[in-house]
Amino acid sequence: MTKTHEGYFFEDYRVGQVVRHAVPRTVGAGERALYHALYPARHALYSSDSFAQACGLSAAPLDDLIAFHTVFGKTVPDISLNARANLGYAEGRWLAPVWPGDTLTASSEVIGLKQNSNAQTGVVWVRTTGRNQRDEAVLSYVRWVMVRKRNPEAAAPEPVVPELSDAVDPRDLVVPAGLDFGSYDFDLAGEPHRLGDYAVGETIDHVDGVTVEEAEHMMATRLWQNTAKVHFDATQREDGRRLIYGGHVISMARALSFNGLANAQMIVGLNGGAHASPCFAGDTIRAWSEVLDRAETGAPGVGAIRLRLVATKERGGGLRGADGKYLPHVLLDLDYWALMPI
């Protein structure tokens, strides 16, 4: 009997199946420090207990993307170990802050299955929920991936393609209990721009660039206990390069977006996202954002801004070519909601 885990293949999934992912994870001050060493993260609410307390929270929560990466990492052995591609995200919502000392677990429900016409692969849709040690949901999102079949001869399941929202309705965004931007300190936060200063359609070049290193992306990816071989083992690809975890690019771009979006404090919704091109060590990641929407929330002084965050590996704008495909220098196209003082 083999003891090692080979991961699941397309024909192993059933719609309605719930997978309880392994290895709960306690996260804390150490993970936060590493996050700040690996990314140029500066959003004040996550950088400073004092600033967070002045905004009505008990302390600085852990960075919103620490929750995302940790929950995502838990799903890899069960969902994407045999994946060919990570196809998309939808309906992501941050439901409660993660505090230092919290322990996160994750589970996923299979909500869609569709075999590809080549019969070699199929698409699996899962809704993943992360929970803390009090069994409170902290994050929920849909992801779909292309998974290999173990046996191309295996019968195709009845196709089920879930209907997914194009964007999270701002009324469904969850503002952390107590959050109050009524006496928000724009000086300490780093920029004077409030929600009303951003126009829909406005684009912001975040100016800075970071050249990425093997040691960094591997440390990040291990920290989230993400075990996908291609990130760590240089012998996995013929060209001897290690593919950088897409979430590393998300965090790098989000951190770079501080310059121009310092007040887009908390990510609360993930509307969609595409990892347009692979990223490798030596690439210099840059980022720009486009304002897609603005909304109110019920919380005092707290608005929501919908942003497209684009990471590129070269200077210059442009997202898609005349053929509708992403331009070759685009690494990431992410659509999210963040909370911002009004």
Added chain:
Amino acid sequence: MTKTHEGYFFEDYRVGQVVRHAVPRTVGAGERALYHALYPARHALYSSDSFAQACGLSAAPLDDLIAFHTVFGKTVPDISLNARANLGYAEGRWLAPVWPGDTLTASSEVIGLKQNSNAQTGVVWVRTTGRNQRDEAVLSYVRWVMVRKRNPEAAAPEPVVPELSDAVDPRDLVVPAGLDFGSYDFDLAGEPHRLGDYAVGETIDHVDGVTVEEAEHMMATRLWQNTAKVHFDATQREDGRRLIYGGHVISMARALSFNGLANAQMIVGLNGGAHASPCFAGDTIRAWSEVLDRAETGAPGVGAIRLRLVATKERGGGLRGADGKYLPHVLLDLDYWALMPI
């Protein structure tokens, strides 16, 4: 008077001498996070407070090898600064968990001395004990190293070669107070295999590989305050390469062994070990294990498994050639006891 420490040479040691090592070290959540960023560590008992509590502990202890590396690091300036080779380990026992916030100190007793026939070097055996701030022993092990003589003319000491056990008797293994695997959650731990599922002689290929980087092994080695020059200074060797601390390979291999040994939760005994070949940045570390023995402990639901853990820098099995020497791709051959649910 020179202020810097040149380390001790073979003729400086006396059997019975006790060296109290310098620089006590408080370890905590930061060291744990770094450990998890540097190695793909996933054993649930060290990853999650909740999981550890469900196993009867007050919280997740720090990874067993954090204790080992920290104590080992303390000994380097006094024992191995002028060492030519780290020859072996024996009679290692973890005696109490190390908790975040504990402060570790270490001392070593010289238990053996034997000059080599070339009169240039000699072998020094020490029994090292790590203690916490309550003066409780947390770890004890024997190590022997080949140390240079300052002066080849110095008289050889009376040879004293200690008698060492081939393996720690399982009755001498210390199970942490309170540990109870009676309601062990195999799903959360990541694998269904219990002690009874492992047969003596069975081998497990841990499948994954990690290509190692200079920045990573230096960060790890510094974290344990290990000061051996060859790990950090590229001018120390003629080939301009930095030798990777053998403990980095131990931790990498142990973390890789999760895949197939997810329930070998806590290392409690170190029977022996050899660093068969040097490891350098760019090498891709892989690992396989062989089940050597199984034993009971008095604790509820807790058994012990004796494992050989072999790290290699190429795929494929094999340990020793026809000449009895380690095959050139073997980096590490480690023999240890771990606690596992029965």
Added chain:
Amino acid sequence: MTKTHEGYFFEDYRVGQVVRHAVPRTVGAGERALYHALYPARHALYSSDSFAQACGLSAAPLDDLIAFHTVFGKTVPDISLNARANLGYAEGRWLAPVWPGDTLTASSEVIGLKQNSNAQTGVVWVRTTGRNQRDEAVLSYVRWVMVRKRNPEAAAPEPVVPELSDAVDPRDLVVPAGLDFGSYDFDLAGEPHRLGDYAVGETIDHVDGVTVEEAEHMMATRLWQNTAKVHFDATQREDGRRLIYGGHVISMARALSFNGLANAQMIVGLNGGAHASPCFAGDTIRAWSEVLDRAETGAPGVGAIRLRLVATKERGGGLRGADGKYLPHVLLDLDYWALMPI
């Protein structure tokens, strides 16, 4: 309206102006662990709660240079984003320990301005103060930088050149409340040398060297939220190299100085400093120190030692050539006060 911050130019500063720097930062056990992973730091007072408690403190404070780098990092967007060179430091004093959990903010007062004769740049002198969440000053120092003019045609300000002390008067050094070296444990600290063992004029070669890596200096520099582009973006220089933050060299050299100065426990004064040459990945940093002065403090058993700390990228001594300029292998020349048992 552009949302991104381009930094200030020479003509934007006025003598007497106070800049309140953005993004307060909570520092703790995670930052300490990273500091110890990035530098071979071993001074016992910062390594061990127990040792610090035996010296009259409540616990180990965060490393003195964590306070410096964090405060320095806060000033970068406002002071040195458009700087051509970091020219000097003076009158630096550590005023209170920084404890895990403290939140640091920083502000700077412009105390001098002098346009250079080329009218392209000018020198800006600032006195920067770091404060904790109780509004207690923890660090104060003067720094001067050469800053570009946005518009070379802009009128030159009246030159104001502040008078700065050559060295902090030892009577002005602040010894942390409670510090008592009366029962100092030299064994645990790692060396037997007390203040009286050091002679003014004595030099100490710290022996060890560390070859530095891109991933390490970027992680360090990000950890202090220092955003200067040249440290991170390989496209900023024509030679494709990333310039290493000068503070990385300071911390590396200070950590290396343990070997010979293990009892120079706490940095309390910064008399001056020059980053003589740029440092790049692949350089092997070495260090030597010269004893410049000794002084008493009012605290029990606590003396002060004034040291020149020189970092080089090659073996061998020498500081300045016949022309009075720094020799090309000199990276850093730092003049500081540290507390040492008498």
